[in-house]
Amino acid sequence: xxxxxxKCGWLVTQDPSIGDLTGGELLxxxxxxxxxxxxxxxxxxxxxxxxxxxxxxxxxxxxIHVWQCGLRGIGSEWxxxxxxxNIHANIATRYGxxxxxxxxxxxxxxQIDSGVTTVVDFCHNLKSLEMAEAAIDGxxxxxxxxxxxxxxxxxxxAPGETPFTHxxxxxxxxxxxxxxxxxxxxxxxxxxxxxxxxxxxxxDVAEADIRLGREFGLFTTSHxxxxxxxxxxxxxYLALAKAGLLGPDHNIVHGNYxxxxxxxxxxxxxxxxxxxxxxxxxxxxxDPLVMRVRELGGMPSIxxxxxxxxxxxxxxxxxxxxxxARWSAHRDNAAEGRPSMTTMPVRTRExxxxxxxxxxxxxxxxxxxxxxxxxxxxxxxxLRANDLNIFPVHDPIYTIVEQASAKNVDTVIVDGxxxxxxGKLVFDDKLLTQRMQEMxxxxxxxxxxxxxxxNAA
Numbered sequence: 001x002x003x004x005x006x007k008c009g010w011l012v013t014q015d016p017s018i019g020d021l022t023g024g025e026l027l028x029x030x031x032x033x034x035x036x037x038x039x040x041x042x043x044x045x046x047x048x049x050x051x052x053x054x055x056x057x058x059x060x061x062x063x064i065h066v067w068q069c070g071l072r073g074i075g076s077e078w079x080x081x082x083x084x085x086n087i088h089a090n091i092a093t094r095y096g097x098x099x100x101x102x103x104x105x106x107x108x109x110x111q112i113d114s115g116v117t118t119v120v121d122f123c124h125n126l127k128s129l130e131m132a133e134a135a136i137d138g139x140x141x142x143x144x145x146x147x148x149x150x151x152x153x154x155x156x157x158a159p160g161e162t163p164f165t166h167x168x169x170x171x172x173x174x175x176x177x178x179x180x181x182x183x184x185x186x187x188x189x190x191x192x193x194x195x196x197x198x199x200x201x202x203x204d205v206a207e208a209d210i211r212l213g214r215e216f217g218l219f220t221t222s223h224x225x226x227x228x229x230x231x232x233x234x235x236x237y238l239a240l241a242k243a244g245l246l247g248p249d250h251n252i253v254h255g256n257y258x259x260x261x262x263x264x265x266x267x268x269x270x271x272x273x274x275x276x277x278x279x280x281x282x283x284x285x286x287d288p289l290v291m292r293v294r295e296l297g298g299m300p301s302i303x304x305x306x307x308x309x310x311x312x313x314x315x316x317x318x319x320x321x322x323x324x325a326r327w328s329a330h331r332d333n334a335a336e337g338r339p340s341m342t343t344m345p346v347r348t349r350e351x352x353x354x355x356x357x358x359x360x361x362x363x364x365x366x367x368x369x370x371x372x373x374x375x376x377x378x379x380x381x382x383l384r385a386n387d388l389n390i391f392p393v394h395d396p397i398y399t400i401v402e403q404a405s406a407k408n409v410d411t412v413i414v415d416g417x418x419x420x421x422x423g424k425l426v427f428d429d430k431l432l433t434q435r436m437q438e439m440x441x442x443x444x445x446x447x448x449x450x451x452x453x454x455n456a457a
Contacts, residue, residue: 001030005044008055009385010396011036014356015373020396026055028378031416035374050382053410054396056352057372058117058145058379059314060359062274063221063253063303066121067100067135069107070443074454075308080225080283083306086452088154092125094446097134100125102439104138107312109432112144113425114313114406117379117414119144120274120303120363122194122221122253124151129173136181139189143419143427145379147363148182149221150174151194165201165232169193169209178216185217188415192363197222197252198236206236210245219363221251221274224258225284241265248272251301251362256286263289267298272362276305277321283309290325290354291346300354301362314355315405322351322401348401382411384423 004027011024018036027035027042035042071091075083104121111119121139126132132150139146150173157163174193182191195201195209200223213220228234237258240246248270255263255273266273275288290300302321304312311317329345360370368377383404385393390403412420419426 002046003027003029003044004046004048005042006048006050006055008050009052010054010393012054012056012396012400013373014057014371018373026372028416031378033372033374033376033378036372052386053382054385054393054400055380055382056400057356057370058381058412058414059115059355060118060369061111061116061303061314062120062301062359062362063122063276063305064119064312065124065306066107066119067103067123067125068307069103069110070439071308073308077455078309083309089156090450091446091452092153093155094449095125097130099442099446100131101134101138102435102442104135105141105435106439108139108142108144109425109427110312112142112412112419115381115409115412116314117145117381117412118369120147120149122149122151124194125153126151127153129176132173132177136189143414143417145369145414146189147192148189149192149194150177165196166205168205169195169212171212174212174216192219192221195220195222197224198233199224199226199231201232203233203236203239206233206240207243207245210250214249219249219251221253224252224255227257235262237262238265241269246271248364254280255289256280256284263292264296267293267296272301273298274301274303274362275321276303277324278310278317279305281324287328288324290321291328299358299361301358302354313406318351318355318401321354322346322348349397351401352397378413378416380413381409383408384410
């Protein structure tokens, strides 16, 4: 297999046994990291000169609805009920297989372009196996690594029809995917289940869905966005824990309204929690769970969630998560009447861990991605250190988390394959232009059919 030696200005491995190296080198062979060190003196077939760059693990987006890419920004002033009324009860019902393909292709390329090498795609508008297959096609064609979390549509129920809250996950689709193209967990795009959970489904449905996931060896992930009095199954995660159905194979997204007892049960049982800080600050009063999970000994995970409302850029989400965590620590310290803190309560490196290691752990892929240790997948991002907005670099961790943005991403490697180089995606220009135009037309058609009108002044 081809060996590529990357000569780095700064090498951030996220592996404590290697650390951060100024002037380090990274050797990749095929789709994996072979070695990382100061002067490797290793045989190689190609050299990448990254001597003026920060080389780091690819960011992982722990939660995003990639299919919504064509609807970016339309809900920038929405509240929670507006999102569900406009998206799930209306616009999403107009989507078909081709629309999902276009959203997932262009959306995934946008993620690669901004330094993300892996997404957890919570694909929750699916009405058929054909739609799921088309969404997977878009992910695979882009070249991104993805955990495809198969979800279900949430249309309003017609008179006499069973509401989606009472409908278990479609076994036939999961079985078809798991016994077909998604049979292996060694693929670049792997299968998971985006289930209703107790906030959006009955307790019987929540339990049946997790059991279905375990039957097929799949991770499950669920939204938790409601106060107890509005949940379909109040305090349902406690019931899942009691039934032995809450463990490391389940991920909970948001959870701002979950009380201390329920959150402790979630963390103690090994389940993971993903915060989407920008979206949660946009529309919810309770804090994102980053600090509460951290204080219980769990590893936080973060993602961007809903591009119709907030940016899809993980650099901004990572920075926001850090800033909110710090602010909440200072706020709580002051509320308890203690003297002002003299050291920073949350270190910068932690936020990078949430966006890499934490997100990998959340979906059980941390043995493959999240660090640049030998044996890990070659998912690598290189940032131009001479760009005016981050020059000069004094500490690469501070620069990555608190100064850098998507504009600084020069090179992206996913699974050993270069997907962006010299600031430009490695994707056919004419085809990308065509697909972008098609995606825009797809989104406009869906909004027109939904009679949706923008409310921006």
